[in-house]
Every structure is written in structure tokens, then in C-alpha cells.
Amino acid sequence: xxxxxxxxxxxxxxxxxxxxxxxxxxxxxxxxxxxxxxxxxxxxxxxxxxxxxxxxxxxxxxxxxxxxxxxxxxxxxxxxxxxxxxxxxxxxxxxxxxxxxxxxxxxxxxxxxxxxxxxxxxxxxxxxxxxxxxxxxxxxxxxxxxxxxxxxxxxxxxxxxxxxxxxxxxxxxxxxxxxxxxxxxxxxxxxxxxxxxxxxxxxxxxxxxxxxxxxxxxxxxxxxxxxxxxxxxxxxxxxxxxxxxxxxxxxxxxxxxxxxxxxxxxxxxxxxxxxxxxxxxxxxxxxxxxxxxxxxxxxxxxxxxxxxxxxxxxxxxxxxxxxxxxxxxxxxxxxxxxxxxxxxxxxxxxxxxxxxxxxxxxxxxxxxxxxxxxxxxxxxxxxxxx
Amino acid sequence: xxxxxxxxxxxxxxxxxxxxxxxxxxxxxxxxxxxxxxxxxxxxxxxxxxxxxxxxxxxxxxxxxxxxxxxxxxxxxxxxxxxxxxxxxxxxxxxxxxxxxxxxxxxxxxxxxxxxxxxxxxxxxxxxxxxxxxxxxxxxxxxxxxxxxxxxxxxxxxxxxxxxxxxxxxxxxxxxxxxxxxxxxxxxxxxxxxxxxxxxxxxxxxxxxxxxxxxxxxxxxxxxxxxxxxxxxxxxxxxxxxxxxxxxxxxxxxxxxxxxxxxxxxxxxxxxxxxxxxxxxxxxxxxxxxxxxxxxxxxxxxxxxxxxxxxxxxxxxxxxxxxxxxxxxxxxxxxxxxxxxxxxxxxxxxxxxxxxxxxxxxxxxxxxxxxxxxxxxxxxxxxxxx
Numbered sequence: 001x002x003x004x005x006x007x008x009x010x011x012x013x014x015x016x017x018x019x020x021x022x023x024x025x026x027x028x029x030x031x032x033x034x035x036x037x038x039x040x041x042x043x044x045x046x047x048x049x050x051x052x053x054x055x056x057x058x059x060x061x062x063x064x065x066x067x068x069x070x071x072x073x074x075x076x077x078x079x080x081x082x083x084x085x086x087x088x089x090x091x092x093x094x095x096x097x098x099x100x101x102x103x104x105x106x107x108x109x110x111x112x113x114x115x116x117x118x119x120x121x122x123x124x125x126x127x128x129x130x131x132x133x134x135x136x137x138x139x140x141x142x143x144x145x146x147x148x149x150x151x152x153x154x155x156x157x158x159x160x161x162x163x164x165x166x167x168x169x170x171x172x173x174x175x176x177x178x179x180x181x182x183x184x185x186x187x188x189x190x191x192x193x194x195x196x197x198x199x200x201x202x203x204x205x206x207x208x209x210x211x212x213x214x215x216x217x218x219x220x221x222x223x224x225x226x227x228x229x230x231x232x233x234x235x236x237x238x239x240x241x242x243x244x245x246x247x248x249x250x251x252x253x254x255x256x257x258x259x260x261x262x263x264x265x266x267x268x269x270x271x272x273x274x275x276x277x278x279x280x281x282x283x284x285x286x287x288x289x290x291x292x293x294x295x296x297x298x299x300x301x302x303x304x305x306x307x308x309x310x311x312x313x314x315x316x317x318x319x320x321x322x323x324x325x326x327x328x329x330x331x332x333x334x335x336x337x338x339x340x341x342x343x344x345x346x347x348x349x350x351x352x353x354x355x356x357x358x359x360x361x362x363x364x365x366x367x368x369x370x371x372x373x374x375x376x377x378x379x380x381x382x383x384x385x386x
Numbered sequence: 387x388x389x390x391x392x393x394x395x396x397x398x399x400x401x402x403x404x405x406x407x408x409x410x411x412x413x414x415x416x417x418x419x420x421x422x423x424x425x426x427x428x429x430x431x432x433x434x435x436x437x438x439x440x441x442x443x444x445x446x447x448x449x450x451x452x453x454x455x456x457x458x459x460x461x462x463x464x465x466x467x468x469x470x471x472x473x474x475x476x477x478x479x480x481x482x483x484x485x486x487x488x489x490x491x492x493x494x495x496x497x498x499x500x501x502x503x504x505x506x507x508x509x510x511x512x513x514x515x516x517x518x519x520x521x522x523x524x525x526x527x528x529x530x531x532x533x534x535x536x537x538x539x540x541x542x543x544x545x546x547x548x549x550x551x552x553x554x555x556x557x558x559x560x561x562x563x564x565x566x567x568x569x570x571x572x573x574x575x576x577x578x579x580x581x582x583x584x585x586x587x588x589x590x591x592x593x594x595x596x597x598x599x600x601x602x603x604x605x606x607x608x609x610x611x612x613x614x615x616x617x618x619x620x621x622x623x624x625x626x627x628x629x630x631x632x633x634x635x636x637x638x639x640x641x642x643x644x645x646x647x648x649x650x651x652x653x654x655x656x657x658x659x660x661x662x663x664x665x666x667x668x669x670x671x672x673x674x675x676x677x678x679x680x681x682x683x684x685x686x687x688x689x690x691x692x693x694x695x696x697x698x699x700x701x702x703x704x705x706x707x708x709x710x711x712x713x714x715x716x717x718x719x720x721x722x723x724x725x726x727x728x729x730x731x732x733x734x735x736x737x738x739x740x741x742x743x744x745x746x747x748x749x750x751x752x753x754x755x756x757x758x759x760x761x762x763x764x765x766x767x768x769x770x771x772x
Contacts, residue, residue: 097402291678293673330534348481349483364674384751
């Protein structure tokens, strides 16, 4: 669609606000960029579908087909499996009570890979595999940067757990994985490239330790959008798990991972009130529609709860959602002159698009995307919940 | 249910985590407390259903029947209307494009009250009433404390807009309303009582100005849980809109509105990882399950993203969710001794309940409540989206 057609479609009163708008041209550009990156690095792509939670987005990453994916909930696993995705990595340490549900997918034909960082959890997975008559692949989570979960690269428990898994019936010890979430505290190409090396080194070191102990380690998995974007050399790594790259967001822009014009996701909102005394234009997209994620709060550019754009997607300089209540978003300009222009440009009833701080959190408030594609607006469904 | 029975029900592996748990005994106590407050103050109760978004909760507020309610979305209006609620106030300035949808409810028999703070919006409502063949009641929003939307009490536009509405066919000018959202910056009984007076004075002054101008002003509506809880005298006010009081949350506790033992809502989570090196127990309730609302960040007690409780609802001193990723919640103790006790008390697979900062935001991630009632666990549905 041309810009003028996009603006006309999004202005239609048939479209209720707030709603979630996805720009397919930007999505496709983001997918192509990451495909080129992983091809250059020589690693397989296992996209993390937690961001889009949408099989149509994931299929686009594979040229229309399916491929290996990473999931953050068993509901995602079930939803993607039902649409033909067979190779599933549930990348959250498995709670023992979730094993029967995961086993059901494995029995139905999924390659179900689970993650552990604890000997007891590994034992629970092995026991469930036998009890449920299901085959699980199991990865050990490695802690690359102290961000969240996992065992540190040199921890002797890595070998102990792998050995126990390797000897257990019903499970296959498949390798190691890490998520360098600390990359979100790094800004710019040099810092993120260094963090990508740290992420790589953590799993490659763990894999070497396992192989030295005579154990297999087929999978050596890394993944975060900031590290993958700037990784220079992933020798020893087999696959990349990246999620938010499909949409990007203001946090990624602030980290230097993308430009504002790569952000494929926005919230369509309608102006509902003018508060000239406080310098605020109020829209009907608040904390639920935008999320309360203030991920840019400590960045060089604090976007509040979102950057305001015209309907064709062009950012309106200086206009940000500075405060949110449940169903109210308060937009302010950078200065008095900007405020005057804002009130003139955005009368009550006018619509804007708001770029989100954190695409994963914002998208989760919606059941579907309104997709700006070649053939006008389409509806693509999402899979929320657990 | 007895505490031991509650704990056993919530430990059942048949219950997937994360899920949203509602304690009916606490809900009922909260409802009874507010019913007593509004009875003492001599105002009608028009609960704001945006918190629970559940007809079963709203009916409980009216002893099993229906009554006047406040909604924050038209989807709530439609959902509650379908269950017999007839008197609906949509308490967000109406976007013109939403008027046909609101009109449909009015034609179906709802008393549909809308809110404006602008002459153009009022004109749009009046025009839509005629064009759509629907009768709307209209309230003017008053700004009591500079918090969000509305006209300041003495603003001459209040009379101008009311006069235009009073003269227009299809609409009835019904009165004035305000929401003293600034109450969330006040702590304790004295400050909140003073803020309740400010809220009352704002609408009572506007109502007097209207009546002095020969206009009707049947409805004089105020509402926030903190102000209503401590209001001493609401002379001149006709109704109270309160929302979060049904569940309460950590923000309300920090403001002095309730005790921790009044909080009826919690998120059930399972321990999935132990990080002894960083002093974190990790659960499967993260930013999506708890919300990223950090409403207690600047309070005397910063609860992080939630207070951790045992399965019977008893808070575990010092244990808070200090960090969240999408599906991971990181729990820390207040000190090293607490951390040691935490790892012993909460092995992998153990479950906890997490009290939310902001009940409205946390509940929005779920389609339903798991309700701890007299007859074991029930499922009560919610109405999300727009």
C-alpha cells in the first residue's frame, strides 16, 4: 500500500481504536535482514515466537513454510504445532507440573526440546518421559552474563546433569543454550559485538567441557536480537534464537539495533481530549493498550510510553506519550511551540500511531494484528495466555 | 475453604501456572466495606468494572443483582449489557468514531451515559444521537486536580457545553463527573480525606454554576478508591465510581487504603530455577503474568513487581519479585539469611502466590479467574480488549 492509502485505511471509522497495526513491508525487511545475518554467521535460525505469537509471522520468516522455533509458553507450542511447526524448543526452565502437557505434544509428533539448569529438574524430565511415554530432547541452560537463569560455563554440574540425561531412557541430551539478556544494558555496535562474543564463549566453553567428558553436544544455541545483530563470528554455535527482531521497537532503536523506520508495530489511537492548560493531548490508548513497559526510561532518549507518528508511520518530532492510565494516554510535545502545533495538528477525533517501547509486551494486549499489506488491511490472529 | 484446603487446591498439578487467583472471602469483605462507606456518605454506588471486567464480581457488589456501573471500554459495556446491566457510564471522553457502537447499545435499551470535556465532542454526540436514532445521557468531565482530562470547575465552557447539550434533541445533559486521580500521589487518611474534599468541591462547584445558569445537574459523580475510602462528607455528590476496591493491591496498601490481608487477587506461580550465585529464585510468572506496572517504585515500600506469599495467602516476609522478563519472575530476599531460607522453603516445583502492584493491569493478562470460593475452585470469566 502507498502511504496515502495506509493513512486512509487507518482513518476509517470501521476500525476501532485502540488496535494493533503491523506493517508487513517493515516486517519483511526485518526478516530478510536477520536471515542474511544468520546466513553470514553460518548458524541456523530458530526464531523466538514469543514476540509475534502468530503463525503467519513465523511462516514468513521461513519463506512461507515452517521451521524450528522457540516458544515461551506451552500454549504457543500447542498453537504452532497445530499449524504444522514440528521442532519446538520451550526456552523456559520447565516446571515439573508442565511435563504431562509437554509430553502430549511429543507423543503427537513434535520434537519437543526442554531446558533445565538443575539436576532435580533433569531427573523430573527423565522420569516424566518414561511415565508419559514421550521422548524429550533436553538442553542445559548456560548463564552467559548473570542476567537470569542457567549454570555458569565452567560449573561441574553441567557435565553431571548431561551425563545423567545421556544415560536416562526417554530423553536425549541435546546440548546447551543461553540467552545473553545482559545485552539490553549495552548500547551500540562495539559493545553489542563484545557481548555477542561473551554469549558465544559461554556456550562454546560449556560444549567443549561436555565433549571433553565424552558427552555429545549437538546443539549450541545462543540468542538475543541485540547480540545477533552485531555478532561478528559465531564459530562453534549451531543456532540463533531471536525474537523481537521481527517487529523491533524503541528499545532496540535506542540500543542502536535498528532505526525508527524499522519498527513494524504500532498502536492506532484516537484523540479524545485536549488539555491546553497542562499541554496534553489525550488519546484512547493507555496503559493496557501500550503496556506499562517503560524500557526506554534510562536510555539516552526516554520515549515515555511511546513515540507518536502520523497515520502513514512518520514520527512526529517531539511528541511522546508521557503518561498512561488504564485507558488514557497523555501526549506531550517537547516545548511550547511544539505543543501549539500539536493541538492544531491533532484535533479531537484525529488518529495517530504510537511506536512501542517493547513490542512483546505491547502486542500481548491484543488478540490480533491489523496488517497493512499489499491487499489492504488484513487480520492476523495471535495466541496469548498460558 | 480453610487455609489448608486452599493450599492443597492451588498445589494441584491440574492447575496450570501462571494463573490468576481470586479469594472470594476477601472480595466480599472489600465489597461490604465499600457498601458501608457509600451508605454512610449517602451516595449511590456505581462501581467501575474496569478492574474485574467480570459480571460475577459486579453482581456480587449488588447482592447478586445488577446496578449502575462505570465502564472503561465499549466492549465492557456490551459484555455487561448482555448480562443484564442496563445503566452504563462510559467514563472515557468519547471518540466520535465510537458513537455508532455506543448508539447500538442505547437503541437496545441501555441507559448509555457518555462523557465530554469539549464543545466539539458534545456536538458530535448530539449529532450522532439524531443520526443513529439513539438517546444518550451526557456528563461533562471536571478536572479536580490537574491529573488528566476535564474542564476546571470555574471554566465558563462548562455552562456553554451544558446549554448546547440541554437544547439538543436526542441527548440529555445529565450532570458532571470527575476522577481525582491525583489521589494516587497522596498517602494516608488525612491527605486522602483532604483530597476527597478537593474532588467533591470541584464537582459541587461546577454543579452550582450550572444550576445558577438555570441548567439541570442531576448527576454529581466522583470516584477513586483512595478518596472514597477516606471521604468524610460528600454533601452535594450523588454517586461514587470506585474500581480497584474490589480486589485492592500493593499500591492501595502503600497508600494506607487497605492492609495486605485485604488484597483479593494474586498470581499463582511455580518455581522453575534456583540461582544461588545471584540470590534469585525464578518463577514462571514474569512481565506478562504480573504486568510491568511498577506502581510502588516510589513508595515507602517498593514491592518490585509483587509480594510473594505462601499458598494459603500469607505474605513471606521480605520476598519480592525484584525483576521480570517476559515469562520469568526473579524473586529475591531482603538479606542473605532470608535468601538461605528462601532456597530451602521454595524448591523447584514449589508454588507461591504473588500479590500485584496494580490489580487492574495484572488481571488484564488473563481470560479468567480461578476463584477460591466455598465450593472449591471455580472459573469466572473476564472481558478483555476493546
